[in-house]
Amino acid sequence: MEDPLRRWSCRELLLLFALLGTLCEPGSGQIHYSVREETDKGSFVGNIAQDLGLEPPELAERGVRIVSRGRTQLSLNPRSGSLITAGRIDREELCAQSARCLVSFNILVENKMKIYGVEVEIIDINDNPPRFRDEELKVKVNENAPAGTRLMLPFARDADVGVNSLQTYQLSSNLHFSLDVKSGTDGQKYPELVLERLLDREKEAVHDLLLTALDGGDPVLSGTTRIRVMVLDANDNAPQFTRPEYRVNIPENIPVGTRLLTVTATDPDEGMNGKLTYSFRNEEDKISETFHLDSNLGEISTRQSLDYEESRFYLMEVVAQDGGALLASAKVLVTVQDVNDNAPELLLTSLTSTVSEDCLPGTVIALFSVHDGDSGENGETECSISRNLPFKLEKSVDNYYHLLTAMALDREETSDYNITVTVMDRGTPSLSTENHISLKVADVNDNPPAFSRASYSTSIPENNPRGVSIFSVTASDPDSGSNAQITYSLMEDASQGVPLSSYVSINSDTGVLYALRSFDYEQLRDLQLWVTASDSGTPPLSSNVSLSLFVLDQNDNVPEILYPTLPIDGSTGVELAPRSAEPGYLVTKVVAVDKDSGQNAWLSYRLLKASEPGLFMVGLHTGEVRTARALLDRDALKQSLLLSVQDHGQPPLSATITLTVAIADSIPDVLTDLGRLKPSADQDDSGLTLYLVVAVAVVSCVFLAFVIVLLALRLRRWHSSRLLQAAGSHLTGVPTSHFMGVDGVRAFLQTYSHEVSLTADSRNLIFPQPNYADTLISQESCEKSEPLMISDKINSNEEQGNVQVSFFFQSG
Template structure:
């Protein structure tokens, strides 16, 4: 057996390949082998792995397999040796009948490349059949007046082999009255005829026994015998004659069983028994008699079995007309079967990729499909297309194969799964169609960074917060899936007042919740500027940032601080002077205080908490000014003691008090003279800060 890649453009190279038994490479990529029929199952056909440029182990790894449709697979792949072998015993005669060149075409798919290689295998004939006559014996009746030279057609032998192994010649046994003539027609058929060489004399010899031997040209030669008995009769000198040597008829494949096709007719100019014509169907090669019936009396030809254009589109029926004594003539009927659109297209998914990554290259292969319609002509012309507005298209491959590929880039975030419907329609009237469906999953790639819903955030935290307090929560979204959408949060490292930012706040990497790591003091700093990063877990990871302004809210944690009058450091009591001549509203002094808080927490109010002479002095609510409320009288004591309270407006409010000593005198010498007698009206700690509860 030989193998060869056929060359459609190389004239002599294909012949050279056949002679050398070598593998030739061709532009069409077609591989040709030859193998004899009747070999055992598993017989070597060709080294398909070598011819595909693969190692035997790569057949399985790369998904190399036979994908041809139709009849039972005659061949299989041996993954250990990389060989193409027979899958069963092959009978060439059953497979191709008498077609001279018996070719079987199969397609080899290399799945990981979605490539199809056409392999053509020639089934070579062996001489496994002998010529065979329809019957073992033949009786011929010949009138004794038949003139020498008259020819008598004989049933032909049939040998299902082809070429030299088929029927080659006939040989007649030696005798005194008959010779053998063999007529060869353009189709190669050989028709034997007995030729009368000398006049018969029934009275001398009524029966002649002859043997016709049919031989083929095989090695060894096979032969078959037909025993001919010639009975000599009185004159029947005219055989029946058909009205035409060839009849032609066309019939639709879907006509019902029993339909009459035509009626043949033959006439015989003899009379009586010699003119009685009967019609005979030549039963070679045998299947004709199963499909067609010839009425032996009327010559009507009808259908015995349903026709199928896809099985056979043409029949040649050989018929005979025989008169009573046995003279016969031949004709043939040529039946053309017309196709009707009775087969819908077939779609076969030969290879399929069930998932592809998004944003893949345009033209990425999804599937290899085989589209086939068993009808012919327009009925077998198939168009296949993708239903709906989907980002896929079909590209023609070889023969009836198409590749389903991506027409545009895919985006999983828009559509994560496609249900692709393919429809194949033929050109019949009405057209027939078939649909098949493919589910394709789009694999996510990390093509989207996390995004925050806002460009920036503001968060607030009261000062004096407990450590570990939750401050704020940020959330980012990522339209990808799985790890590509798994988000972690982090703070961009920075410093604040010389300390790392991470010592002030932290963020939960999974939830995005921001926590305080220390208690904040509004009086130290009032805001922090943070940069939050959201990163996904893709490879490589993608990220985005958002700014977060953290504002510290003031709490009323500082009581008012009195700046004036300042508390003496030597233990003495400061004295404010007020002349006795002072009019009501006279400014005696002013209490000055500040509060380190802000807002309402630092808004101060002043009031007179206690006085040694009620009604003599007043304190400005917002100014802290101590003024006389009435004119001073002689009876008013020289020394007046006042306790002034300063209170903020926080919740709860905090306050501080100060004790003032006011000396009342018209003249300074009077004051100085009496200073010695003035006892401290308050101890140093009388000026104090206290909280006033509510």
Template sequence: MSKCLKFRHGRGLALLCALLGMLCDTGTGQIRYSVREELDKGSFVGNISKDLGLEPRELAQRGVRIVSRGRTQLFSLNPRSGSLVTAGRVDREELCAQSARCLVKFNILIEDKLKIFEVEVDIKDINDNAPSFPTEELEIKIGELTVPGTRFPLKTAFDPDVGTNSLQNYKLSPTDYFSLVVNTGSDGAKYPELVLERSLDREKKEVHQLDLTASDGGDPVRSGTLCIQVIVLDANDNPPVFTQPEYHVSVLENVPVGTRLITVNATDPDEGFNAQVSYILDKMPGKIAQIFQLNSATGDLSTLKSLDYEEAMSYEIKLEAQDGPGLFSRAKILVTVLDVNDNAPEVTITSLTGSVPEEAATGTEIALINVHDRDSGQNGQVSVSVLGNLPFNLEKSVGQYYRLVTAGSLDREQVPQYNISLRATDGGSPPLSTETRITLHVTDINDNPPTFTHASYSAYIPENNPRGASIFSVTAQDPDSEDNALITYSLTDDTIQGVSLSSYISINSNTGVLYALRSFDYEQFREIPLLVTASDSGNPPLSTNISLNLFVVDQNDNAPEILYPALPTDGSTGVELAPRSAEPGYLVTKVVAIDKDSGQNAWLSYRLLKASEPGLFMVGLHTGEVRTARALVDRDVLKQSLVVSVQDHGQPPLSATVTLTIAVADSIPDVLADLGNIKTPADPEDSDLTLYLVVAVAVVSCIFLAFVIMILVLRLRRWHMSRMLHSTGDRGMPGSHFVGVDRMQAFLQTYSHEVSLTADSRKSHIIFPQPNYADTLISQESCDKSEPLLVSQDLLETKGDLKLFEP
């Protein structure tokens, strides 16, 4: 019995020693291989039997197998060759997305020796994916008023390969209107932007077709193309803008599915359909699109699947905000999956200055800030930064205190108030952060003078204006505030025709309204230059001058003035002669008038108001020429009286009249003969009348004799003057005069009758030949005749003294 016990006890010790020996021989090692992706099933990876120190036939005998923890088996053992081969096609992009290095780890167990070996296979990338865009076509709508140089973000291409096999370059098809700029982000990603090089004109070309090509650096090169259709619009020139270009959100890995992580917000300054913003997830690598969803209407980002800290600690989500017509902008959402660090830093404003003058020097202290994190170690190390491109800096003070100071000069007119956002971030992995806002007001100093909207002004006022009438109003703007922006207006004193300007015009110092203190006369002066000064109420005050030209507008306040025929000073009426042989259209005389007004107020028209013989004479509407309307007959009376009206075109029109007396006769003797043919009555009771007629004829004869003598004297005088003119080289005298009225010329033509004198031993008489016109060529025959005697204006005036032509 004891022997049996001893034997059993010995066998137990032997088994224990064998087991301990086997455990002592158990060891671990690491075997590394590398293989290209996309190899066929069964492709050689590595000689596992050699690396394990075994023969290929021993693999099955010793129970060599691959041990994995729930993963899909990517590799298998070939017991015949003793090699590690692929169990299927290996897709590197599916395993590791865009990680720079893709390692697949698993263990190999040798069961008989209980040995575990760690195998690490590096999956090498090949250029098996071409860059691709999220859509095949992109429509961009650009307003035709968009200034050259404006940039428009384009869709980015995605290439799941890595290294040189990934996306390397973008290229735009040739065009005269656009160019391509490729920006590189901090993560090395390339973002194409379309740059407008020339102004667009929708009326010339409404649609521009472009091709954007994305290419990688593989061999051979692979590429993808995005067709861009640029539609030229008249309005929508503002894409949506996110409230911040990059959103950060931290979330515990055990949050329930469907949890809203963050709400992004983009605003569009346009209105209506152009301001309707929708949110779209950009195409992303891996399975991000299967984990997160974005509400296109609200911008809420929520989870679709459970998060796993061991699989991914953070996600970078690219999204777009697109308005109705199609303009869009990009932003990022960085989702950080937290494992342990669950306390965000705390920021306390210990001291704060609510306002600072705009002249404050660089380094002026604004606030004292204390930061604290309840975590410890690296998770409790907090750093603080100022968000945005603001002229402020943070300087380290004592312990966890920071001083917020100015980093440059401030300008209240550009930014009157700053909303300073401070971000405190701890050193955890992933980090947590807290943002705090500080409102800072910039107080004003008087550093801007008043400015007018125009470089100069022009104002118009009709003449004969009432006193105190408002003329014009000037307005200046001052970007300063309070008293520094309180503006007063004044006029620089000057003189107008020796009189102070202040007696003509005044200005309201508060409103800038100009008033007329007098009634202006266009015929006196037409333009008044003014200099208006706008001054603020700062200390010291600043001012600006502006020129203002005041133009006086003409009104119809002057009636036409008749120059010819001139009104006699003795009350008599001038006489014009019309021969009985005159044909229709014969020019008898011309009425000449002027108007001191200008423009339409000085346009004159002539009309025949009254005639002793209607239908015998007519007056030119615009020339004032009096002509015969028909041929003269014997029954026409000797003396004709015409009343001519001259009227301007003002509103209301003004007019003047003149009375013309026209004697119908071929010569003065004919006039006398007509008077002498008056039959004497046979009745003795009419003897007194006969006596009166004889006395009248005698008186007329005396006057006629004096008239002839006067003509001779004038003839001699003219002959003498012509001799003097010939000696100076002059050929003749001008027959017309010009009278200037308001830059217009009224043509005054002197009409004269040629008078020839013949005499014999028994009688003398005067012959009135056909009249000449200043604008009519003289025939050669008239040039060969002896120079006739011209009846001057003085002689015409003397005809008013003749009573021979009274009926």
């Protein structure tokens, strides 16, 4: 068959395209085009770019695309900006028998989130010939049928519409029958075979006819079926239905197998001529698949479920035929009533899955359309979202909705949203559909790092190893990604003229502080640091916090004995105690200090060893050396005491000192024992011994000569000591702690100095006036002062011929 499109000239095609262009209405909300069916793939339909006011390259830049719920069979040409056919368009497949075939879809401008409606009318061409259901049909007629008897013939169907649809029938020439065509209320043309001449079965039992159906297209298309008329014996009465047309209304959700209605026909004949059989006449496949007709009872029931959205009514013809081949027909119209059995549908057209937290209110998040397959109120929909969300819905054209931000977003408060869009129809009962839209809020660096506390303080023991971890500061940033990556640093400053960076460092990633040197409590007791936490955002944000670092004292200093000091010239220091001393007599006082602090500097004094046990005792906290009992004659002139000064640290540290106490009531006794204090290295030197004996004898004589002077000095000394005790009585209330070694300790000393000079030349024994000094001796002054000692230098050289002895008697 020749393609009808080929008969169009080029001039006619140009006029057609010009006509299509005039059908577009850019100024209205709907754009209209038209195209003939069966047009080749890629054929021009309309200029979308021009009708949208855009240049062809802008279509891709602005994201212009077709959005549709189904297959549109149309596409956009991005180079020309034209709407073209995407494939073969079959009008009958799209619109069936509809008088006007419109394909509707939408054009989305992505960057503006705008929707434009487009309607394309598919123009019918005569591409479908009329078709009969059966190629051959047998018709029975009684031989005594009168002239004018009408016999029902099958009608043809044409998928085209208008003039291209079925227009008329033709019957092949014969002597007995003619053709009559009637138009039904549905517009369908029904052919009938009319008997023109009486039949004689004995002459001709079968008549073969050809029925042709013609449409009005150009060229005309046709379809044929063979009609075989079987001549039967006489059957006087034809069946007759009680009603010419049956109507029934049923809801679309009735169960399968439900009886819809019963058609009834009667025949007054008897026997086989009166027995009726019911059947569908010329039914479509869809009718026989959907409904069942009981051939004996005439009951019509459903074979499968009905769908109002698929077909709203069914028109069928039922035939009642008797045994004599006479028949009657009646029409049955089944109207399907809509039931709210379709839930609304939501179709996302465009969606933004991530939005920045600093976006302005009114930012478009999603564009979607809503559709409900039901009709009337059952198809009317309402769209909503939860009210406690910072979003809102805004209706656009053609059941499209925009999902917008209603207020400012805060990612730190809510980082993602699960937005539930609910679409509900107005049917009874109402049906609804939910669609979930996930939206993530992108972070913006709007939060500086925050420390967990307003300030920090920590401590570190002195003498710490280098590189030891001191403390860890932690800051948090509610932002995410690089905006929450925190770097720690120390603010530059100086302590005692030294940069803080030489004392402490900080790990920039973890915030752990490390000691760069070993701290000494006695030199540095605290540091004030400022730690800065900065994020990696753009621009970066930061915050500061103060950190107080305290150095804790450790027991790392041994007690230092300030008094008595050890001699530095090789002589032996001696403390003097008279034999007449009473128990509790103050011989001397040991004064010590400790550079540490706290209990590490609390000092206690102990007597470790004595040459005469039980003779002396030491104050535990005062360091005072006193006699424990009265001195006896048998007690040796020289007493050696080993004293310990110990602090209360952990572990405790201590220092020791050896004291030599000379016990004598007379100078000769002291001088006699001087040789014993430091004997000569050569004990077998007899010459030296002789000289010593002579010297002692001379001294004894001199002593006897000056005994009166000595007694006078004794009385004077006793009188002076009484005055001193009266003057120092106010010290009895001084707390012991004033004598303990703490920072800034000052040893309160009472120093008594007695100097006795004896020369061989003058043979004079001189006792100067006592020197009483109440002194607060500091460590420095003690270090610079002369050692308090007994100088026992006996020169064996006869040429010098003199002996000088110095006694220092001190009491603390």
